[in-house]
Amino acid sequence: MFDIKKKKAFVCDLDGTLFMGPNPIKPAVDFVIENTNSGRFNYFYLTNNTSKNPSEYLKKISGAAIPVKPEQILTPLITLEAYIREHGYRSVYLVASEAVRGHMTEQLADAGVKFEFNPEGNELMALAYDKELTYEKLRRLAVLWNCRGPQVCPDRAIDFVATHPDNCCPSEDGPIPDVGGMLKLLETTNGMKPNHVFGKPSPSLLAPVLAKFKPEEIAVVGDRLYTDKAIADNAGIDFVCVLSGETTPEDLRNYRGTPPAIVVNTFNEVDA
Numbered sequence: 001m002f003d004i005k006k007k008k009a010f011v012c013d014l015d016g017t018l019f020m021g022p023n024p025i026k027p028a029v030d031f032v033i034e035n036t037n038s039g040r041f042n043y044f045y046l047t048n049n050t051s052k053n054p055s056e057y058l059k060k061i062s063g064a065a066i067p068v069k070p071e072q073i074l075t076p077l078i079t080l081e082a083y084i085r086e087h088g089y090r091s092v093y094l095v096a097s098e099a100v101r102g103h104m105t106e107q108l109a110d111a112g113v114k115f116e117f118n119p120e121g122n123e124l125m126a127l128a129y130d131k132e133l134t135y136e137k138l139r140r141l142a143v144l145w146n147c148r149g150p151q152v153c154p155d156r157a158i159d160f161v162a163t164h165p166d167n168c169c170p171s172e173d174g175p176i177p178d179v180g181g182m183l184k185l186l187e188t189t190n191g192m193k194p195n196h197v198f199g200k201p202s203p204s205l206l207a208p209v210l211a212k213f214k215p216e217e218i219a220v221v222g223d224r225l226y227t228d229k230a231i232a233d234n235a236g237i238d239f240v241c242v243l244s245g246e247t248t249p250e251d252l253r254n255y256r257g258t259p260p261a262i263v264v265n266t267f268n269e270v271d272a
């Protein structure tokens with residue numbers, strides 16, 4: 001049974017939950033604004049998309065008049081930053097847009113991390129959703145794996161991670177390639193595979209929330225069963241399914257997994 005009285009924090013998906021493309025879903029957004037201002041709930045905002053900096057999501061959310069701080073934005077770039085720090089990596093080949101590479105360089109300046117292509121020195125290669133992807137970047141990833149992959153270089157094998165698993169990104173012109181598709185291209189090339197894939201449904205993305213709240217005090221709110229519900233299930237926390245995005249009542253009828261904790265038309269109805 002879903003009990004809103006026990007909840008202190010909601011982790012909200014953006015598209016289909018609070019926004020439909022660029023437009024806010026008004027009742028859901030009003031609900032968030034009201035409870036942010038009253039301090040009744042804490043909100044976090046979840047996105048797998050690593051083609052943009054967290055600051056661009058800040059702009060989008062605050063553009064809908066929701067009061068928001070940088071630490072409320074959860075993107076796999078935060079997981080990547082924590083991962084680099086944890087492992088003490090200093091030399092990383094990051095395939096990402098210029099803006100995202102600049103952001104990561106700034107975030108990790110204090111740790112002296114260099115984002116560079118250095119076949120001898122690179123300790124990690126990381127693939128983000130790079131909308132400026134070139135053949136040369138793909139070639140370099142393959143070359144690093146060929147000369148430093150676990151098969152040829154077991155002692156000092158290069159680590160490999162990807163920011164999220166999505167095969168495609170929805171667009172107004174239909175699905176377009178995302179990190180999952182790029183990973184398939186690389187795997188077909190020489191068998192290379194990442195050691196970790198961050199982002200939904202990996203619960204690693206929720207680490208900053210779980211550090212502050214108990215699982216029973218948190219709920220994930222989203223419109224996709226295979227990403228939003230999956231991350232909630234993987235972290236052992238309640239899932240609020242909204243019907244304002246991708247999932248339809250028919251999808252729910254056909255769904256074989258454990259049902260969501262609660263199903264609502266729009267997020268605000270969770271408090272009905």
Ligand SMILES: [Mg+2]
Pocket residue numbers: 013014015016017222223224245
């Ligand atoms: Mg969504």
